[in-house]
Amino acid sequence: MMAQKSVATERRIKVLLAKPGLDGHDQGAKVVVRALMDAGMEVIYTGLRQTPEAIARMALDEDVDVIALSSLAGSHIPFCTKLKPLLEANHLQDKLWVIGGNLPVQDHDALRQLGFKGIFPTGSKFGAIVDYIQEHVK
Amino acid sequence: MNERAKEELKPITNESGIEVKPLYTAADVEKSGGYNFVGQPGEYPFTRGIHRLMYRKQPWTMRQYAGFGNPADTNQRFKYLIANGQTGLNVAFDLPTQIGLDSDDPLAEGEIGRVGMSVDTLRDFEIAFDGIDLNKITVSLTINGAAAILIAMYLAMAEKRGYDVKQLRGTAQNDILKEFIGRGTWIFPVEPSIRLVGDTIEYCAEHAPKYSPVSVCGYHIRESGANPAQEMAYAFCIAKAYADDVIKRGLAVDEFAGRLSYNFNIFGNLFEQVAKFRAGRGLWAKIMKEQYGAEKPGSMWLRMIAAGGGGGLTFEQPEVNIVRGAYYALISALSGTQTMALCSYDEAYTIPTEYSARISLRTMQLLIEEMGLTETVDPLGGSFYVETLTNQMRQKMEEIMAEVDAQGGIVKLVSEGAIQSKVSAQAYNMQRDIESGKFRKVGVNCYRNEQEEEHPVEFHPYNEKDTQVQIAGLNKIRAERDQAKVTQALARLSADASAGRNVMPSLVEAVKAYASVGEMTQELVNIFGRYQEPIRF
Numbered sequence: 001m002m003a004q005k006s007v008a009t010e011r012r013i014k015v016l017l018a019k020p021g022l023d024g025h026d027q028g029a030k031v032v033v034r035a036l037m038d039a040g041m042e043v044i045y046t047g048l049r050q051t052p053e054a055i056a057r058m059a060l061d062e063d064v065d066v067i068a069l070s071s072l073a074g075s076h077i078p079f080c081t082k083l084k085p086l087l088e089a090n091h092l093q094d095k096l097w098v099i100g101g102n103l104p105v106q107d108h109d110a111l112r113q114l115g116f117k118g119i120f121p122t123g124s125k126f127g128a129i130v131d132y133i134q135e136h137v138k
Numbered sequence: 139m140n141e142r143a144k145e146e147l148k149p150i151t152n153e154s155g156i157e158v159k160p161l162y163t164a165a166d167v168e169k170s171g172g173y174n175f176v177g178q179p180g181e182y183p184f185t186r187g188i189h190r191l192m193y194r195k196q197p198w199t200m201r202q203y204a205g206f207g208n209p210a211d212t213n214q215r216f217k218y219l220i221a222n223g224q225t226g227l228n229v230a231f232d233l234p235t236q237i238g239l240d241s242d243d244p245l246a247e248g249e250i251g252r253v254g255m256s257v258d259t260l261r262d263f264e265i266a267f268d269g270i271d272l273n274k275i276t277v278s279l280t281i282n283g284a285a286a287i288l289i290a291m292y293l294a295m296a297e298k299r300g301y302d303v304k305q306l307r308g309t310a311q312n313d314i315l316k317e318f319i320g321r322g323t324w325i326f327p328v329e330p331s332i333r334l335v336g337d338t339i340e341y342c343a344e345h346a347p348k349y350s351p352v353s354v355c356g357y358h359i360r361e362s363g364a365n366p367a368q369e370m371a372y373a374f375c376i377a378k379a380y381a382d383d384v385i386k387r388g389l390a391v392d393e394f395a396g397r398l399s400y401n402f403n404i405f406g407n408l409f410e411q412v413a414k415f416r417a418g419r420g421l422w423a424k425i426m427k428e429q430y431g432a433e434k435p436g437s438m439w440l441r442m443i444a445a446g447g448g449g450g451l452t453f454e455q456p457e458v459n460i461v462r463g464a465y466y467a468l469i470s471a472l473s474g475t476q477t478m479a480l481c482s483y484d485e486a487y488t489i490p491t492e493y494s495a496r497i498s499l500r501t502m503q504l505l506i507e508e509m510g511l512t513e514t515v516d517p518l519g520g521s522f523y524v525e526t527l528t529n530q531m532r533q534k535m536e537e538i539m540a541e542v543d544a545q546g547g548i549v550k551l552v553s554e555g556a557i558q559s560k561v562s563a564q565a566y567n568m569q570r571d572i573e574s575g576k577f578r579k580v581g582v583n584c585y586r587n588e589q590e591e592e593h594p595v596e597f598h599p600y601n602e603k604d605t606q607v608q609i610a611g612l613n614k615i616r617a618e619r620d621q622a623k624v625t626q627a628l629a630r631l632s633a634d635a636s637a638g639r640n641v642m643p644s645l646v647e648a649v650k651a652y653a654s655v656g657e658m659t660q661e662l663v664n665i666f667g668r669y670q671e672p673i674r675f
Binding site for chain 1: 236245247322361
């Protein structure tokens with residue numbers, strides 16, 4: 001009953017979940033898609049091998065609230081460095097940017113500086129991701 | 139057991155969906171199908187092992203996955219592993235190489251040498267394998283989308299160094315159907331991708347008959363969420379799809395089946411794993427004999443690498459992964475594998491360092507030198523439990539294969555994304571069971587440390603300079619090579635691909651002319667197109 005009420009009164013949170021670069025590990029991304037959908041969010045999953053340009057374009061076209069990346073092959077810093085100015089150029093800086101995957105602790109500050117406020121390394125729980133998104137979407 | 143005690147027992151079901159009893163007797167073996175499939179090692183149906191004496195004659199090959207940076211860096215790591223007693227190599231390629239991009243391709247930026255070594259041309263292979271005796275150390279290439287190109291490159295490199303390609307051993311992973319399910323290094327659409335696998339099998343059957351051009355991987359399907367019975371059943375469906383392609387070309391099953399091999403995963407319940415391998419050996423032999431009419435024993439052998447899988451390792455308490463790895467190695471030995479590898483304890487964090495790779499190697503060596511695992515063939519054979527479970531796992535796999543056939547076959551199900559969706563849903567359910575504590579994982583949902591210490595993992599460094607070195611090397615080759623030869627070879631490749639001829643001869647010619655991985659891939663993309671991933675939940 002509670003869930004129905006909140007759906008009726010609030011807009012569903014819309015998430016773009018992207019696989020950046022050439023990384024083919026999509027098990028984690030796909031289970032997070034299911035977890036976000038089960039939490040009542042609308043999720044657009046991009047599939048593999050998205051360029052920064054493609055991600056920025058989809059985020060704009062689909063008018064999403066959250067831009068989420070899943071990266072496990074180590075190229076998160078160079079990729080996010082390219083993505084940040086493109087998202088900003090499309091006026092998407094007020095959206096919530098989050099990233100999950102194989103993200104060593106020593107890279108977390110750099111990711112935050114690149115605008116990725118929600119960082120979910122391997123081992124993160126579904127509940128933590130869902131709660132973070134629900135709390136931080138404006 | 140009295141009725142009251144029975145009532146108090148909570149039912150247990152293994153991951154493959156088979157109920158596990160508190161006790162097994164001879165009656166359970168009989169009820170599950172008896173001993174018909176057991177036989178003797180080295181004899182049909184090979185449940186107890188494909189060779190009569192197994193490890194008594196020769197221990198398993200130890201083949202850790204390795205490769206990073208430039209070919210020169212990788213060559214050093216190879217030599218380190220060999221100096222520490224490793225008996226085979228398993229080459230990791232970076233993602234641009236795996237999906238057929240040159241190092242100077244804009245899409246490759248930031249990915250050069252990161253998860254494996256970077257390869258643009260034959261020169262890179264010459265450097266990577268320099269000083270390694272290819273007759274003593276067998277090399278496995280973990281390459282799929284670009285496999286035909288890299289196999290051509292390996293054969294050309296060996297020939298150039300004076301090896302007789304007819305005698306050359308080695309393996310390529312080259313299992314594209316599983317890349318569509320998990321791992322994701324596909325390039326071309328499904329149909330031409332299968333054709334390329336067929337081209338490599340057909341070519342090697344004639345020109346490199348001791349080379350294993352395909353290693354069909356249940357491993358990554360398991361990592362994507364399949365249970366152990368599905369892992370093996372789906373792998374068999376995939377192997378059959380490749381075999382069917384080659385048979386359509388007119389080859390007899392005994393001309394190529396002896397060089398098919400497999401790559402399977404180990405994590406989870408010990409007995410379920412051992413039964414999986416024993417069951418799989420019997421079932422594959424039966425399939426090859428009864429469905430394909432194979433006559434040579436070698437065509438019926440389930441030759442495999444059984445590797446301790448990353449899916450079982452944890453980010454939490456990483457040092458405990460060393461112990462998990464030791465159990466996985468034990469399972470692998472009890473399962474009668476030909477080759478063994480272990481994910482290293484730090485793989486949830488980083489590319490294994492020399493130190494962690496050496497621990498994995500020592501883990502496998504302990505079983506050979508101290509634990510007696512090589513002395514007796516199939517030591518769990520005859521156990522009421524293991525024989526019952528082996529029968530049940532084999533029946534389970536047959537059910538799954540029949541279901542795939544009834545739904546239109548593995549090629550159709552993979553093309554539509556149906557298998558991907560099914561295993562992904564299972565992965566989600568498993569993750570939820572881990573989070574709820576229903577599926578126990580030490581250090582994750584039980585026995586957590588009060589205060590998790592800082593992880594003791596040392597990170598493998600990534601060297602940005604490697605990219606510049608790699609691109610400079612590629613440019614040097616482009617400047618020095620005979621461009622007319624390259625152009626001619628690429629034109630022939632394009633013509634052969636377009637006409638439906640086997641592309642391997644023209645790939646070998648192009649590789650020898652120092653055409654790059656990206657150039658050859660582009661010619662094939664021009665003919666075949668690129669795969670479009672079905673998104674389905």
